[in-house]
Amino acid sequence: MQLPDFSCKGRVALVTGSARGIGLAMARTLAAAGAAVVIHDIEIDLAAAEAAAINAQGGRAIALGGDVTDLAVADELAARTKQALGDTDILINNASIQRHTPFLEATPEDMTRQLNANVLFVTRLTQCVVPAMEQKRWGRIINLGSIQGRNGNASMPAYAMSKAAMENLTRALGRHLATSNITVNCVAPGWFNTYRNRDHLKDQATIDEGGKHVPLGRIGRPEDCNGVALLLCSAAGDYITGQTIRVDGGMSA
Numbered sequence: 173m174q175l176p177d178f179s180c181k182g183r184v185a186l187v188t189g190s191a192r193g194i195g196l197a198m199a200r201t202l203a204a205a206g207a208a209v210v211i212h213d214i215e216i217d218l219a220a221a222e223a224a225a226i227n228a229q230g231g232r233a234i235a236l237g238g239d240v241t242d243l244a245v246a247d248e249l250a251a252r253t254k255q256a257l258g259d260t261d262i263l264i265n266n267a268s269i270q271r272h273t274p275f276l277e278a279t280p281e282d283m284t285r286q287l288n289a290n291v292l293f294v295t296r297l298t299q300c301v302v303p304a305m306e307q308k309r310w311g312r313i314i315n316l317g318s319i320q321g322r323n324g325n326a327s328m329p330a331y332a333m334s335k336a337a338m339e340n341l342t343r344a345l346g347r348h349l350a351t352s353n354i355t356v357n358c359v360a361p362g363w364f365n366t367y368r369n370r371d372h373l374k375d376q377a378t379i380d381e382g383g384k385h386v387p388l389g390r391i392g393r394p395e396d397c398n399g400v401a402l403l404l405c406s407a408a409g410d411y412i413t414g415q416t417i418r419v420d421g422g423m424s425a
């Protein structure tokens with residue numbers, strides 16, 4: 173019996189916000205599976221160091237900077253990726269802005285910033301890469317959702333709304349782009365020990381305590397999304413589109 177094909181050889185993968193956390197773990201995985209990857213991040217020095225580490229291990233990576241709150245950066249990012257590595261075959265819309273603000277204190281400016289970064293930037297960057305995918309009749313798009321997108325969260329209303337939008341966009345584009353053999357899926361993490369949660373998950377005791385609220389008994393690690401990402405970006409996932417896959421240790425069950 174032949175095992176499923178998880179290779180990403182010959183593909184160009186652009187992962188936004190990938191100098192750290194879940195994005196970095198997925199980018200490293202795609203590189204290990206043979207893709208040339210763009211480590212994109214607002215922190216260009218960190219992105220450059222991670223790209224260099226992938227190259228030192230025999231992979232292929234470049235680093236690109238740019239702030240996802242600026243929509244013009246989406247066009248630049250797609251163009252610079254094409255110039256350096258070729259058209260984007262795999263897009264992982266991973267970067268997001270997350271602000272904890274009680275509902276009545278959330279200002280239009282702050283909410284606009286989050287919705288720009290988390291929804292409009294994702295939409296624009298996707299528009300930039302889809303035409304070449306359509307021409308090739310092959311493409312893989314992953315949007316990062318969140319457990320907050322399903323549950324809602326009045327302490328981070330704009331963020332939660334933006335993640336609900338990722339699930340909706342995924343369903344719409346999953347159907348719309350299926351005829352071009354482009355799959356679009358949403359990976360929705362639960363509660364992960366990453367940089368954005370550094371103030372909350374500040375020590376091992378807090379991390380262990382947090383794990384008690386998760387059916388599988390622990391907080392997520394950045395690499396917990398790697399398997400799903402590889403499945404969705406390789407031939408093994410060819411027949412999966414328009415789905416939200418929750419990687420949350422059972423929190424949403």
Ligand SMILES: NC(=O)c1ccc[n+]([C@@H]2O[C@H](COP(=O)([O-])OP(=O)(O)OC[C@H]3O[C@@H](n4cnc5c(N)ncnc54)[C@H](O)[C@@H]3O)[C@@H](O)[C@H]2O)c1
Pocket residue numbers: 188189190191192193194195212213214215238239240241265266267268269270289316317318319360361362363364365366367368369
């Ligand atoms: N960590 C969690 O518990 C969790 C839960 C659900 C969903 N998610 C989602 O998973 C994705 C990855 O989250 P993470 O926890 O790995 O994040 P993280 O905070 O570890 O890393 C995010 C990266 O994005 C970069 N970044 C921040 N602002 C940026 C900007 N304006 N422009 C460009 N890059 C910017 C940061 O420098 C950082 O390297 C996000 O979409 C997040 O919403 C995370």
